[in-house]
Amino acid sequence: MSKIFVMLGAAFMMLGVGAGAFGAHGLRPYFERFPDLAGTYDTAVRYHVYHALGLFAVAWLADKFPTSLTTWAGYLLVAGIVIFSGSLYLLVLTRQGWLGAITPIGGVAFIAGWGCLFLAAWRA
Numbered sequence: 399m400s401k402i403f404v405m406l407g408a409a410f411m412m413l414g415v416g417a418g419a420f421g422a423h424g425l426r427p428y429f430e431r432f433p434d435l436a437g438t439y440d441t442a443v444r445y446h447v448y449h450a451l452g453l454f455a456v457a458w459l460a461d462k463f464p465t466s467l468t469t470w471a472g473y474l475l476v477a478g479i480v481i482f483s484g485s486l487y488l489l490v491l492t493r494q495g496w497l498g499a500i501t502p503i504g505g506v507a508f509i510a511g512w513g514c515l516f517l518a519a520w521r522a
Contacts, residue, residue, distance in 0.1 A: 399464070400457040403472045407453030410479055414447040417487065425490075435490045442486035449475045449508060459515060467518035474511030478504045 429436040482504025489497040
């Protein structure tokens with residue numbers, strides 16, 4: 399299982415770095431027209447990268463504490479990246495404010511993922 403989370407972590411890091419570079423360079427003119435969206439995009443990239451790095455921690459802990467909780471933790475972080483950051487990326491690029499209503503679902507997935515990791519370590 400740890401190999402999967404290393405691969406997912408690396409893939410999400412590549413995407414996160416790409417998204418950050420795209421925001422800093424490719425979207426600069428867009429953010430000049432819509433400056434209020436730059437902070438939202440920055441939040442999406444930060445949480446994307448933080449939790450992609452978290453997948454490496456999950457991979458390490460999946461070897462140390464091989465339980466279903468570590469597996470759940472990894473998949474919840476993946477879901478959080480896709481839902482939280484993904485909804486914010488879409489919100490910024492489409493300017494559809496209703497997408498912000500989806501974002502907290504990703505936040506709950508992040509919290510649940512870290513909670514599962516905590517419980518896996520506590521029970522070990």
